[in-house]
Amino acid sequence: MTEFNGLGLGLGNISRVSKAKSRSISAENFTGEKGKGGMATEGTGAGPGRDLGQGWKISPSIDLQPGTTTTLAEIEGPGVIQSIWMTCFPAHWRNVIIRMYWDGEESPSVEVPFGDFFANGWCERVNVNSLPIAVNPAGGMNSYWEMPFRKSAKITVENRDHVVFPLYYQINYALTDIPEDAAYFHAQWRRSNPLKYKEVHTLVDGIKGVGHYVGTYIAWQVNSNGWWGEGEIKFYLDGDEDFATIVGTGTEDYFGGAWNFEHPKGEYGTFSTPFLGMPQVIKPDGLYRSQQRFGMYRWHIMDPIRFEQDLKVTIQALGWRSEGRYLPLQDDIASTSFWYQLEPHAEFPKLGSKDDLEVI
Numbered sequence: 001m002t003e004f005n006g007l008g009l010g011l012g013n014i015s016r017v018s019k020a021k022s023r024s025i026s027a028e029n030f031t032g033e034k035g036k037g038g039m040a041t042e043g044t045g046a047g048p049g050r051d052l053g054q055g056w057k058i059s060p061s062i063d064l065q066p067g068t069t070t071t072l073a074e075i076e077g078p079g080v081i082q083s084i085w086m087t088c089f090p091a092h093w094r095n096v097i098i099r100m101y102w103d104g105e106e107s108p109s110v111e112v113p114f115g116d117f118f119a120n121g122w123c124e125r126v127n128v129n130s131l132p133i134a135v136n137p138a139g140g141m142n143s144y145w146e147m148p149f150r151k152s153a154k155i156t157v158e159n160r161d162h163v164v165f166p167l168y169y170q171i172n173y174a175l176t177d178i179p180e181d182a183a184y185f186h187a188q189w190r191r192s193n194p195l196k197y198k199e200v201h202t203l204v205d206g207i208k209g210v211g212h213y214v215g216t217y218i219a220w221q222v223n224s225n226g227w228w229g230e231g232e233i234k235f236y237l238d239g240d241e242d243f244a245t246i247v248g249t250g251t252e253d254y255f256g257g258a259w260n261f262e263h264p265k266g267e268y269g270t271f272s273t274p275f276l277g278m279p280q281v282i283k284p285d286g287l288y289r290s291q292q293r294f295g296m297y298r299w300h301i302m303d304p305i306r307f308e309q310d311l312k313v314t315i316q317a318l319g320w321r322s323e324g325r326y327l328p329l330q331d332d333i334a335s336t337s338f339w340y341q342l343e344p345h346a347e348f349p350k351l352g353s354k355d356d357l358e359v360i
Contacts, residue, residue, distance in 0.1 A: 020176035025073045026169060027059045032075065044166060061168040064088075064096070064159040072169055073155040077103075079175045081147035086169040087139045088114065093123045094357045095161040102184050103151040107347045110187040113357055114157070116336045117187065118143065119279075119297045121219025123359045126280040129272040132215070132299055145338065147185040148178045160354045183211050183340035188348050191334040191356065194223060200231075200314040201333045207311040211341025212304035216254075216313075217297045221332035224319060227260050228329055231316030238309040246305060251315065252278075255296040268294075275299045291332075299338075313337060 021034075027044070029037035040046075043059025064070060075081075088096065093115025100110035115121050118141040119128045128135040134142040147153070155171065192201045203216065213235070222228040229251035234244035248254040252261050256276035263269035272279040280295030305311070317329035351357070 018174075018176065020174040023075075023079075023173055023175060025075070025171040025173070027062050028057075032073070032171075032173070061166040063164050064157065064167050065164055066159055066162050069156050069158040070167075071154065071156050073153065073171050075149070075153040075173060077149045077151050077153065077175070078178045079149060079153065079173055080178065081149075081153060081171060081173045082144070083172045084143040084169070085172075086114070086118075086141045086167065088167045089165055090115070090120075090123050090125055090139065092159075092161050092165055093120060094359050095159065095354065096167070097158040097160065097351065099156045099158070100147070100185070100187075101152075101154040101156075102147075102149045102343065105343070107345070109184060109343075109345055111348055111351055112187050112189040112336050114141075116189055116217060116219065116334065117141075119217045119295060119336075121217065121295055121334055121336075121359075122280065122282060122293055124280075124282065126295060127272065128277070128279055128297070129274075130277060130297065130299060131274040131301060133297070145185055148182045149184070150178050160357075184343055184345075185338075185340055186211075186345060187336060187338045189334065189336050189351070190349070191332070191352070193332040193334070193356075194330040195317050195333055197330055198328045200234075200316050201335065203313040203315060203335045204337045204339075205312045206346050207307070207339070207341065208309070208346045209341045209344070210308050211311075211339055212306045213300055213311060213313065213337070213339040214304050215297065215299040215301075215338035217295070217336040217338075218315075219334040220294045220296065222292045222294070222329070223331050224327075224329055226319050226327075228317065228319050228331065229260065230318035230320070230326060231329075233313065233315040235305050236310075236312040236314075237305070237307050238311075240312075254315075255298050275301060311339070 023032040025032040038055050040059035041054050044061045045057045049056045049058045094113045096114035098112055098117050099108040101108050118135055119133050125139050132144045195201050231251050233248040233254045235246035237245045261268045268281045270279055271277050276298045278296045282293040284290055317331045319327040319329050321327040
C-alpha cells in the first residue's frame with residue numbers, strides 16, 4: 001500500500017516493499033495494460049521503423065488534430081499517478097489545454113494551459129529545477145505532483161491551435177489502495193490582461209471544502225517602467241472577508257527573493273530551487289519585444305496553506321510613483337494555482353477563448 005504524507009508528494013516510501021502495481025500509459029501503450037507495450041504496427045514512427053517492424057518505436061507520439069480534444073489516459077482505480085512526462089513545440093504551449101478528471105466527475109479538477117502547468121507560461125522554454133516540476137533541455141516537461149484517485153482517472157488535452165502537431169507523453173502510475181483521507185490534486189489557471197487599475201489579481205476564489213494549497217506559478221508581464229513587485233499576496237481562509245489570515249510582504253518576497261531580485265546590480269538574478277524560483281526573465285529587444293516578462297514559482301510543499309471551509313488567494317501589482325508613493329499597476333498576470341482537497345470541488349470559472357489565453 002502506498003502511503004501519503006498529505007502534501008501531495010509520497011516521499012520517504014521508496015525503500016519500502018509494496019503490493020502496488022506499476023503501470024505506464026504512452027503512445028506505445030495507450031491503455032497501460034500489463035504486457036501490452038510496444039505492440040504497435042502503425043503510428044508516427046512507422047516510416048522510420050518500416051525495415052524493423054513491430055517493437056521498434058513504431059508509435060512514439062500522437063498527432064493532435066486542430067480543434068479536437070484527445071483522451072490521453074483513462075484508468076480504473078484505485079491508484080495514483082506518480083509522474084508525467086510530455087513534450088510538444090513551444091509555440092503551442094498556450095493552445096494545448098490539459099484537463100484531469102477524478103472518479104468520473106464531469107467538471108475537471110485540473111484545467112491549465114500546457115506550458116503554465118509546467119511553469120513555462122511564455123511559450124519559450126526555460127529550465128526549471130524544482131521538486132514537483134522539472135523542465136529540461138530541450139523541452140522535456142516533467143510533473144511529480146502525486147495524483148491519487150479511488151475509482152478512475154481521466155486526462156485529456158485540447159488542441160485549440162489551427163495546425164496538426166505531435167505530442168509525446170508518458171504517464172506513470174500505480175494501482176494501489178488509497179487512504180480514506182487522501183485529498184485529490186487540483187490546478188486552475190486565471191489571467192488578468194491587463195489588470196484593472198486599483199484592482200487585485202485573483203488566483204483562486206470560491207474553493208469550497210477541506211484541503212491544502214500547495215503551489216503558485218505566475219507568468220507576469222510588466223507594462224510600465226520601474227520596479228513592479230511591491231504587491232502582497234493574500235490567503236483568505238475559512239470565512240475571511242475584508243482581511244486575510246496570511247499576508248505576504250511583497251511579490252519577490254513571496255517567491256523567495258528580496259530587494260527586487262537585483263543581483264548583480266542593475267540586473268535581475270534568475271534562480272531555480274526545489275521549492276521556489278524565478279527562472280525566467282525575458283527582456284525587450286529594442287524591436288518587437290517591448291515589455292519585460294517574468295516566470296516565477298512557489299511550491300508550498302513544506303508549508304502548505306491549510307483550509308477547512310473555503311479559500312481565496314489574491315495578489316497586488318504595485319510599483320512606485322513620485323514622492324515615494326505606491327503606483328497600482330496594470331500588468332498582464334497569468335497564474336496557475338495548485339492545491340489538494342477532498343471532493344467534490346466547486347466548478348471552475350470558464351477558461352476563456354483562444355485569444356484570451358494567447359501570448360503575443
